[in-house]
Amino acid sequence: MIQHQLNSDLQYCENIIKKHSKSFYFAFSGLPAEKRYAVYAIYAFCRIADDSVDENPIIAFKSAAINQLRHELDLFSRHEERNHPLWRALRHVFNTFNMDIQPFYDQLTGQEMDIQFSSPKTLQQLEEYSYYVAGSVGLMLLPIIATENHQYLKKSAVKLGIAMQITNILRDIGEDFYEKNRIYLPVMERLHFGYGEEKLDQQLIDESFITLWEHLAVRAEILYDEFSNHLVKFDNDSKEPLMMAANVYREILNVIRENQYDCLTKRNFVAQERLEQIRV
Template sequence: MTMSRTDALLRRAATHYENFPVAPAFLPPRTRRALAAVYAFARTADDLADEGAIPPAERLARLDALAHHLAATARGDPPAEPAWETLAEAIACYRLESRHFEALLSAFRQDVTKHRYAHLGEVMDYCRRSANPVGRLVMAIAGDRDPRHLAWSDATCTALQWINFLQDLHEDLVVRDRIYLPADEMARFGVTERHLRERITDAAVCALLDHQLRRTRRILEAGLPLGGVLPGRLGLFVRTIQRSGLRVLAKLERPRTDRFDRPRLTRFDRLLALLQALPPGP
């Protein structure tokens, strides 16, 4: 296995997780390859769901074909392509459970067919399948199946998914015709789809987004203990993700004339997140 294959997978995955580290170079090569394969699978499936120029039926058929390849890969008979071969290696090495990949696929199928969410419970169910399985796979790669640690992982991943929702509100609607904000909460704060489509920043939008951000911060903070229990470089990786999430949240929380402007982490932000994630000295 060459590092160039790993790097190719990481480049593909990084286009989706641009504000968060995917598999940094300080990780051991085998761990890094496994993470690259997992994130690349998720990126591929997400891309298929998001191909708006392709009819929904065809996108669903392509996701079904991806599920077929996944099943073969889990059996140790992957398609003769580097990405699938790397994923097969990771599944065998770390005993990764197919149900987590299948949960991701169910969420991406839903992205094709469901574009609005009536209440918070529907959105949280989507997070349970679209984000939390990635964390469960990372935990399996870490060799940690402690139920309390898995709950912290779920909280971290759910919060990161909410951050993605809140930083992409305008783009999700105008490009993909999707709104992940609960419709009942939008109505309660007096926010309409027109606000999101036309990037209207008024008192109603600010109140709604502040409400979403407070909840997201609570969820992320509930998962922070995970970074303290995972040992070594994988623990550093998770803490860096969490610190990056906190930095994006802080940018979203700042008063701005355009609350739909997508925040991006600078090199300084990334460096600071890494430094904050380092374990304290003796």
């Protein structure tokens, strides 16, 4: 009966990642079962946190939803968690791996930064934000994919998370601006390259946009490379799925380049046949 409940809870988490992130699911489906389902549970927590902000149209409701999730995380930290598939699945993860709860709180801080959103002024501020919403995820996953060396790989895990978040931002420039009224491109970089908000409003893809976009893309690629340099220290059974995840996200940048940098009106993604090539 207990195993049946656990299987159901883990399936709940798997359904969330299958629905919302085919590329992430594709990459980590190669992990051994125990690790794979642990990743799914962590993804489910992050997705629920993200949805509590993005799916609530009223700021007060967004804040209330994050506060409720933080309260539930507090209960979880005291082993008094809600009787809910997510929290039961996460308890299994914490019982199985040497987990650190702080990155889960950091993730909620990142979601709060979106509630009280203002464009980052500098690339440094963008990377700080990216730590909270994505680098924190790297730290959540670290005890699962680096069981022996996780204490020594925190910087590498954070770099991968930040690289992935910058990639997400470069993919979603149009969606973020036209649907959410957010500009994640740093103010100082926009000024430096001469790409003002009025150009974004006109959906203009000119030399200044491409140069700005490439400036941030190259920064992400540097972080991907720096992460890759430490891949050897991760668990043997996790190296290939982890590299797959990094390569799939990195490939999004090349897809955008091939689409003439149109991330203002086009949804860019890595097609299934291309995913299979990356797997090879």
